[in-house]
Amino acid sequence: MSSPSVALVGLDCVFPGAPGPDAYWDLLMRGGDATGEQPGPRRFGPGYETPVRGGFIDDADVFDNDFFTVSPREAAAMDPQQRLLLQCAWRALEDSGRSPRSLAGGDTGVFVGMMGSEWGQLHLGDYGRVTPQLGAGSSAGMAANRISYHLDLKGPSLSVDTACSSSLVAVHLAVNSLLSGECGTALAGGVNLVLTPALGLVYAQMGLASPDGRCRPFSADANGIARSDGVGVVVLRRLEDALADGQRVYAVIRGTAVNQDGRSNGVTAPNRHSQREVVAAAYRRAGVTPGQVRFVEAHGTGTALGDVIECGALGEVHGVPREEPCAIGSVKGNLGHTEGASGIAGLIKVALALHHRIVPASRYADRENPQLRLAERGLALLKAPVRLPAGEVVAGVSSFGMGGTNAHAVLAAAPRTARGGRRRAAAAPAGVFTLSADTPEALRRNLAAQAEAVAARPRGDAAALCWTSNRVKTGLPYRAAFTATDTVELAAALRAAAEDGRLAAGIADRAWRPPVIGFLFTGQGVQEPGMTAALYRQSPLYRRRLDEADAALAPHLGGSVRDLLLGGDPALHRTRWAQPALFAVGHALAATLTGLGAGPHVVLGHSVGEFAAAVAAGVLTLEEAARLVAERARLMDALPEGGGMLSVRAGREEVEEFLTAGPGVSLAAVNGPQNTVLSGGLAELERVAGVLRGRGVHCRAVGVSHAFHSPLMDPVLEPLAAAAAGIAPAAPRIPVASTRYGRLLADEPMDGAYWAGQAAGPVLFADALADLVARTAPTALVEIGPAPQLIQLAGRSGLADGIRLLHPSPGRDATARDLAETVAALYRSGLEPQWDELYEPVWRTTERLPPYAFSTEHRFWHAGAARPLVSPGPAASPASSPASSSPASSSPAASPAGAAAGPVPAPAEGGGSDGSDGSADPVLAAVVGAVVEVGEYAPERVDRNSRFYEDLGFDSVMIMQLKDRIETSLPQAGGIAVQQLLPALRSVGTLADFVGEWISVGVRP
Template sequence: MGDIAVVGIDCVFPGARGVDAYWDLLMRTRDAVGELPDGRWDRAAFPGVSRGGFVEDIDAFDHGFFSVSPREAAAMDPHQRVLLPCAWRAIEDSGTSPTALAGTDTGVFVGVMGGEWGRLTLSDHDAVTPQLGAGSSAGMIANRVSYHLDLHGPSLAVDTACSSSLVAVHLAVNALLAGECATALAAGVNLVLSPTLGLVYRQLGLAAPDGRCKPFSREADGIGRADGVGVVVLRRLEDALADGSRIYAVIRGSAVNQDGRSNGVTAPSRWSQQKVLEAAYRRAGVSPDEVRFLEAHGTGTALGDAIECAALGSVHGVPRDEPCAIGSVKGNLGHTEGAAGIAGLIKTALALHHRIVPASRFADRENPRLRLAERGLRLLKSPLRLPRHGTVAGVSSFGMGGTNAHVVLAGAPRPTAPPAAAARAHDRRAPAAGVFTLTADSPDALRRNIAAQAEAAGRGPRTGAAALCRSSNRVKTGLPYRFAVTARDTRQLAAALRAAAEAEPTARTPRRPRSEPVVALLFTGQGSQFAGMTAGLHRESPAYRRHLDEADAALAPYTGTSVRELLLSGDERVHETRHAQPALFAVGYALARTLTDLGVRPAAVLGHSVGEFAAAVVAGALGLADAARLVARRGTLMGELPPGGAMLSVHAGQDRITELLAELDGAAPGVSLAAVNGPRDVVLAGDAGELRRLDGTLRGQGLRTRLLDVSHAFHTAALRPALERFGTEAGTVRPARPRIPFASTRYGRMLGNDPLDAAYWVAQAAEPVRFGAALAALVGDTAPTHLIELGPRPQLLPLAGRSGLAAGVDFLHPAPGADAAGAELAETVAALYRAGLDPDWDALYAPGDRRTERLAPYVFDGSSRFPRGHRDPAAAVPPEEDLVPARGTEAGPVPVAEAATATARRPAGSVLAAVVDAVTEVGGYPPGEIVPEARFYEDLGFDSVMIMQLKDRIEAGLPSLGELSVPRMLPALRSVASLADHLNDLLVAEAA
């Protein structure tokens, strides 16, 4: 058979919440057996069955997270309630966001034994509600997971008594191999809700007086019951390897059989146990002598242990170099019944993962009657170290009714790719910056989970954080409230997370993005260049390196040199026009392509002067090769012009500058307007000497000025000698119509149908830059939420800020200056993520950091409790034909006749109050919790049963409506407010 990878695990067992706690319990050989927690049953009434392995707080359930109303949560079998968060955490542990599996063929296979909740609840006929139908069905346990996570593969509960969960694993494995699903959740869940089965065990002579299982011990005297829930995430091995999943262990084969007509329906059969082992090894292609250790069923009953050891010895007692180690986790936990198989499988997978088998409790009190050594078996008195590769192990689980299961596991395969550490060392670079992301279902939940991640990040040694960040991007996503922070190492990350968790809940509280951000890209022009620009980003960003190489290759035939090497070497020649323009084009292009690799889809582009060439490529109007040729030719021709030109930035409006120049009456004849960048930002250009004299004059009049780092008077008539030849070059290019809205700084408006032809590019170089008008047109046309400047340092964003044309728009720059590196790009992506962008995260990380790291699991809200005996509020509701619930009065219920009169005069706000009251009543919500914006399905967890109940409550509360039509209600069931509006319209129509 094919191999199946165990890629995710979560569990809650007595004394052990989570995988790490479970492993710690096993390695310390701890005993988790104790007294019955309060609230299960009366210990005094059943003293002989009130010890065992128990999980605390099984009545806690984050019903809001799973969109379950309080009333439905109260009716749900606790098995369903504890399994849902465990399944979520196991999927996270597999390196996948649970929301990413929504709509897929993922299967759910759950082992569960008996149906105590149904017996406890349905026997009280007066308390029966519609919710108890699904809430008390054992078969619904798997269906709940599939429903709430929107999984479309096979979904079934398995009850073969104590072997249920290992049989569930077997079925999941076969479903994966048959192609029924690509991912499978195999689980087991068991909660000791009543003393009934304990009494049965006692009467059968199977109950341990102290509630403790003592497998293979001379003191073995019966079973102690225990709670437990465990989930493993399974994938076909080839799929897991292709996806780079972390693999705990590999399932090589499995088998299930039945005792048939043996010496009693509840008695074990040695021969059937022997056969199921042989069948599993045969399917796995494994010889029994290869098996290094076995997680046995090992209940600690005298008969059961003896029969199992005889079967194990018959199969494994072949001549072997060393005995086969056996153990049973029931010695630590007790017998988790329907979850026993998954408890053993998780223990075995963790042992293979950590390459050590925990010692067995009671190994120092071995039962000599089992003849273990004679049979080639041994108990572990101390942990057993395992080799790095090649270990094979087995897990057995036997049902009381005779259904037996065995699963064969092996360690994860040897990695075929070089280790991540080696890949990073090959890069010879410092730890790269990453974006650590979290999502949650509410602001409070987000804060709670930020705190949990801060604690986890601070526990380990200081290491690079990029791989951990990348894992968070894949795993901690899909919920409505978002958080993102950047970090280079785990110490930085822990500090940033801790600060966020401890911050006061002010206006900085994360908001729920309603849509993706609307991004406009601004490409910087000449004057922004500097030696070594973007060298830090090139060092740290694989995507930027790749795209700068593309631009360099496109420019090289026309520049005669490598622009990339010019930038990285810190060559001061970058200030020369013939180098500056191609270099700025390469930087703008590479930054833009890096962002698009990350998933940014620009809504519009704008380029300042030479920046328009990169903007045209991104917009699809020019190809990279054509744009590179034009930019290189433009820079060369302009660089060949006589030097002596200059440009002066002046903080004044165009009208003011025009008046001043007129007043000077020819004192600056070679100076003209070169750019209008905003209402109070213009640029003058002309002869350097004349411009310096004018600079002094303007400063004397109180105006702020700044000479730009350029060699020529660009965007003036001084360029005309070069533009004729440039126009000939541009005439060889056939531009396309931009696919992305293009704000033209030549025209000062959106481009429309105007071609980006030779005439455009010649005039664009000779005429003033109308950046301010172009920006105003872009903002008015596309309403961006974010402006991102693409160049070596911010020049256009300050202009946009001073202009007042982009009020309320966020400004971002992925490379804002000489010290910029990967952190600034990461900050840009983080800001866009918080605003609603779902980036293509892998483009941010080097290949060596694209691996799965374990993260702290999601922390659910444990404040809502649904203990046994929590009575459904519906049972206290008076019959509808007698009373209508009171609406905000202290006078008590209102008789129907009075209510009808009042309803006829009810204003729209009162209709809303009536709907809120009805929703509160049907869902069992606390008063005041329902808000008008609450959505029936996504937020309140309403289903068809609750909709019918809501219809009845509304008819009682608004009798003048008469009988409501459910089909007519359905379109209005978007939110509480939309339903109230619909009902109010009906009342108005009725009154008319």
């Protein structure tokens, strides 16, 4: 019986001639040779000038250090293997259909295989230039820890060195960790960079090196090993978890095994029996027989002894009766030997073969080595690609270490899953395509990459692409979001944004924190037959919420307000139906947004809109509010007609003279500084309108049947209060801005007396809005109603800049696209929506998107073993900075003014500065200079507002170095303890203020 399986759900790789998984698969399918002569920048330098042939990654020196908040000094000190792994891990997680940031703080494990650190060999021997950054940057053990640290992953994190089997052993450990429950997601991978000639010389002296720099596995022409670069990372999950989350599965790992040669004929010599046993053990754990295995990605180094022993071991296992021989091959024929990364190179090859259901041909299969006796052993090299049959296919991957540690993994094709056909609709559903990056420039770069990829797709619905982007392309501060129904529209929007040099307002924002959202619930007067009908048809979430409101109202109305509303019945204008319809729409819109994760932090309701606001705030239940609204509408509808309302474009004081104490003309609403509403008899209102128009004041009759919010409502007050008598309102869960009182509620209950007074008294909307804004500081005001009314009033009320005014249903013909636009705007402002609720389940399928496009601007590389990488100790001059080709650190950092050694006078009033660069404050200048030196930043990168952790990547080591440099530049600042310094490390400016105050006060230990 087979053990539980592990799904391979994401992958990324960079190999010679293959800068990504697609290029890697293309290289394999065309049988390409990615080996070549060592690039000029990679020449080994003095003592070994002879060019070397092998497999080399282009641009292995490129690293987007700003993305990972790594200072230029630390980036230059880091083994480039660590830098490659960081970017590869990020892309692999994206490929798994999840945002890397979504895993932060969780139990994700990281398992990395690599063979030592040639970087450390190059640089740690120069003892006078050893630094903490170089020490950590040269440690092989830090390779996995870097990923865990920068992505905040808290599961197991370890690096493995078993020589050439390292990365497949890492996969074995990751699989076991998942199956034991130690972690829920695992990153497993390997990396190798050829930085010194040492290991090549060892191979040559052992007779293993290929004279022409090519590996020819299982060929009659095989003549040894050619060293190569490579990095690959896979994302693994328990199969049941991956399927439950709807992740794409490339392949399934059915079982793995690891063993050791033990004492054989030499510590570096392979052992046929151990190789046979590790394969057999993996098959037992996987619950498969050798006859089921269709092909094996062999270790296949192309050495005479290694190929013979491996084929002998494979033959002993696979030489069983079978319909066709077991195909074998080795990617080393395409890449060369990637050593510590060779296992992951083979694993990714097999996963892609199972995913595409085709096995690439074996390079050099045309001249099979007859000594291998492949046919009689049940083995065969593939001279052409072979298509795999439908159903389950099983394959194996072997990787053997020079010290005798052997690993084998058994993979199978992904199980078929029922994904359900997509329904054809008259109009494709609108989705929101999201994208985020760490800088505006990075956002533009990624917009262009996504635009190109979407444009290359056949025209079709964009909903699944949008849903995938919501899961994957989020979590970074600069955001873009576009609503789209098809790929052509989406590609055009992405392209236009990428080509906009300014990244137009509304497309990309710096999302520092989540938005503070205020809901404004519209009152009577904006209702119209058919309102939100299109949204009801297109949005299942809105449909569900409107249905529940209708169900709550129906027992009290004697009919369906939903059917009346959607049917376009003009009876909707009657108060009996208008108020319940507005309540139903308000509740449905508010509940829909809340279900999308865009719920309110404060609510305000205009007149009848306060009932839906009370439900949103948790004061009333839906059923309680529905009963009160229905009773209010019935009572008001039964009043004699003959009253009306008049909207006046004038302030409250300008209409004061027309107000009467009793029936006549009353102040019904104060909607803004120049917007009031009068209520009363029609004749009285017409007289007032005539006078005001004669004065040049604009007046407009409001389309209502009664004189609401006037003494003419007195007959309904007592029965309305009685209807609410049995209700015990709860305390609000969120603040409620009361338009009855014109302010946020304090301890006043929204009981029967409240609702009676609310029906008769004026609506103090402007006052309530002003108090809401002053006391809750909203960043977005969302109108909850069927037409834009309150946000227009809010827009004319003199709101502070930066408050977004949004409306998910702006008019009778509003659609699900308008709802999506509102969610997109809130996302750009920092909201993390519940995106799933925007899409029906049929559209929640993972589509492949291009990985994050990292910056290629910064390059960090050594210029030879004798050239220094980092400056010496803390007191060293910046003139001995790292030799990096990064623009940020390619030349020694110049000491800014004030940073030179020697006393610096304290400012008269402590810290502070008139210039962010420190030009007006010598203390700030000294702090900026110290930061520039410690981090090796370009001087223009650091100013008063730079944050130590978020922007500059400072850690405890750098803080100690910073303290030393500040004390060197400012002797008066001596004696500050690190513990005293820590609270001031919010930004460069706050640290300068603290140091300046310390100096001015003259504190001494």
